[in-house]
Amino acid sequence: MTDFDDAIALTSAADGTYRGSLSDEWSIGEAVNGGLLMALSTVAVVDAVPEHHAHPLTWSGVFLSPAVPGEVTVAPTxxxxxxxxxxxxVIVRQGDSERFRALVTMGDVSSHAEPVRKHSPMPTFPDVEHCVSASEAPPSALTKSGLLQRFDMRLDPATVGWALGDPSGMGEIRGWIRFADGREPDPLSLLTFLDAFPPVAFDLGSVGWVPTIEFTGYVRAVPAAGWLAIRLRTSTVTGNLLEEDAEVWDSTGRLVAQSRQLASARFAA
Structure with missing residues (x-):
């Protein structure tokens, strides 16, 4: 099994819930990545619905408290x-703490993927070999960030000034991503990829953790093998709240997933 498949593995319990284990290998700072939690919770839903409804079509949830490494209980209804x-x-708990709850709609994404009547074209930015690898990030950015080791992430040089203390202020981050161990993308893993990039708030000068308050994601097609291209953008920041829009294209240039989340960020005075 791959790192991702190990991380989202669940065992069923007699009471209709599922048990899993969260590892700090998927943490960023002190919290386990929300994208991994979304995929893990969907595994329980896949098991609960009919076999021909195997793919997440929509996922919409509220994050109530940060998940930490350790046992997790997933309860789908x-x-x-x-x-x-x-x-x-689906509700995810650790002990007495509820981490999030969500509504998930499942189906066969391929049956809704054609014909393409309108789509968002993939933006133009440098090829993979001309982008900046996350492995080249300053050491401080890798502190307590096992998550970064799970992906091969390459960022457009025009959108990584924030990593050097010089954010562009455009509110956009672009680049390429794939699993570091070579696992190919599929509809389930797209939920994780939607929340894998550094927060777009970093490009606006935000410092520290950027927790998700609410997240809504859509899977639009089964992705082709190979690199995924991602663009994060924000257009509105009020106080400490901002929306983050994500779009994911596969190696053929097809839009395969998109999301919007409301997040809380801290900005220097």
Whole structure:
């Protein structure tokens, strides 16, 4: 099994819940990555809905407290099963603490992928070999960040000034990503890739952790093998709140996932 598959592995319990284990290898700072939690929780939903509803189509949830390494309990409740889609609520807890709850709609994403009547074209930015690898980040950026070791991440040089203390202020980060161990992307892993890049708030001068308050993601197609291209953008920042829009294209240039989240950021006075 790959690192990702090991991290989202669950065992079923007699009470209808599922048990898993979170590792600090998927942490950023003190918290386990939210994208991994979204994928892990969806595994329980996949097991609860009909087999032909195997892919997440939408995932919308609120993050209530930071998840930490250790045992995790996932409780899915199927709310509706239809011919082409099923919807479930899923709650993730650690001990007495609820980490998040979400609504997940499942289906066969391939049956909704054609024809493409309108789409967001992939932006133009440097090829992989001309982008900056996350492994070249300053040592401080890697502190307590096992998550960065799970991905091969290459950022557009035009959007990495923040890593050198010179954010552009444009509110955009672009680049390429794939799993470091070579695992190919699939609809489930797209939930993790949507939340894998550094927060776009960094390009606006934010410092420190940028926790997600609410996240809504969409899977639009089964991704082709190879690198994924990602663009993060924000257009509105008020006080300490901002939205972050993510778009993911596969190696053929097809848009395969998108998301919007509301996040809280800290800015220097």
């Amino acid at each position: 199927v709310l509706r099963t239809g011919r082409t889609m099923s919807t479930a609520e």
